[in-house]
Amino acid sequence: MAAEPLLALHLRSYGEQRDADRHSHAQLVLPVSGEVALEIEGRFGRLDPLHGAFVAPGAWHSQCSTVANRSLILDLGAPGFEQGRWQHLLERPFTAIGPAARKLVEFMGILVSGGAPAPSILQGWTPLLLDTLALGAPQPASRLAALLARIEAEPGLAWTTDSMARTAGVSVSRLHALFRDQYDTTPHGWLLRCRLQRACDWLAGSERPVAEIALAAGFSEQSALTRAMRRALDTTPAAYRRARREKRSNPQ
Numbered sequence: 001m002a003a004e005p006l007l008a009l010h011l012r013s014y015g016e017q018r019d020a021d022r023h024s025h026a027q028l029v030l031p032v033s034g035e036v037a038l039e040i041e042g043r044f045g046r047l048d049p050l051h052g053a054f055v056a057p058g059a060w061h062s063q064c065s066t067v068a069n070r071s072l073i074l075d076l077g078a079p080g081f082e083q084g085r086w087q088h089l090l091e092r093p094f095t096a097i098g099p100a101a102r103k104l105v106e107f108m109g110i111l112v113s114g115g116a117p118a119p120s121i122l123q124g125w126t127p128l129l130l131d132t133l134a135l136g137a138p139q140p141a142s143r144l145a146a147l148l149a150r151i152e153a154e155p156g157l158a159w160t161t162d163s164m165a166r167t168a169g170v171s172v173s174r175l176h177a178l179f180r181d182q183y184d185t186t187p188h189g190w191l192l193r194c195r196l197q198r199a200c201d202w203l204a205g206s207e208r209p210v211a212e213i214a215l216a217a218g219f220s221e222q223s224a225l226t227r228a229m230r231r232a233l234d235t236t237p238a239a240y241r242r243a244r245r246e247k248r249s250n251p252q
Contacts, residue, residue, distance in 0.1 A: 006077035009122055011070060011112045018064040026076040026090065027055040030097070032109040033153040034069025038062075038094075045094035047071070049105070049149040052097050052133075056090045072108060074126065086130045101132045102149065144168055144178055148190075155195045155218045161187050191218075196232055199225055203237055204244040210237045 006025045014036055029038060029052055036047045040061045047053055055061050089095070097105065108125055111117045117125075147168040151159060164187050165175040179187050199217040202208055208216075214225035214237075226236050233240065 006075055007122060007126060008075040009108070009112065009117065010073045010075075011109070012073050013068070013070050014063050014065045016064055016066055018062045020060055020062045022058055022060045023075075024057050026057050027061075028072075028074040028076065029053045029055065029063070030072040030074065030105045032070045032072060032105065033150075034065060034067050036063050036065045036069050036071060040093045043093060047094075048146065049102060049153045050097055050146050052095055052105075054090050054093050054095065056093070059093075070109070072105060072112065074129075076126070086134055089130065089134055095133065097133070101129060104129045104132060106153075144182065148194075151191060151194055152198075155191075155198045156216045157218070159191055159218070164191075192228065192232075195219065196228060199229075199237070200233075200240060203241040210241075213237070 011032070013034075018039075029036070029047060031047045031049050031052065033049065038045050038047055038053050038061065040053065040055055041059050045051070045053055104125065108117065108129075111121070147164055150167055151157075151164070157163075161172050161175060165172045168175060168178075170178065175187055179185055179190055183190055185193075195218040199213050199219070202213045202217070203210070206213075210225070211222040214220075214222045217225065219225040219228065222237070229235055229237060229240065235243070
């Protein structure tokens, strides 16, 4: 019986040491957070949540990073590319990741952080991701795109208007103008909504303690999250979690 094509997924972090490697399978590198510098056969690229890379079978490559980072590494058997509609993906090793593909990466990143996903889930997710990438990832339409992706991936970092402006490569005054023109809000207002949304997602979809969720979402403590939810949603973390559980247990 012929061996099944290789399909494996790992969550990895890279340090400052750069070690060269090559393997017989194709590999897809998808940063979940942080940045990674990657070299593939003498071609250099910088990966982040908006930019990934394909490593062709047999290609020498190495990676390193000076910041905290996590990446999904998808190992794919060569036959899947040699005979399929994804062959051309290997012709452009560094690729932008559009909004649809990024949502798929975020979804799998959450699953993997809790343990290895079931094989059936991985087998269903992989072709969907590759098909989405094969359609051609659009370039970010806004100078804020990379910044927003970084914040959505790591809302718990100590974001300030200064650090947001540096990440976006603009001045603080220009940052305020971009948020006002494109989102009709301030940088702080968008950041708060992002953190609240992430906290609500975790409250509804996990059993993590409220205090832990508050810190992970960027609030100084549980009471800060409670105050923010009271102001914005007229509820508390505990009440929100309870209401979402009741809704799931009593579908219409």
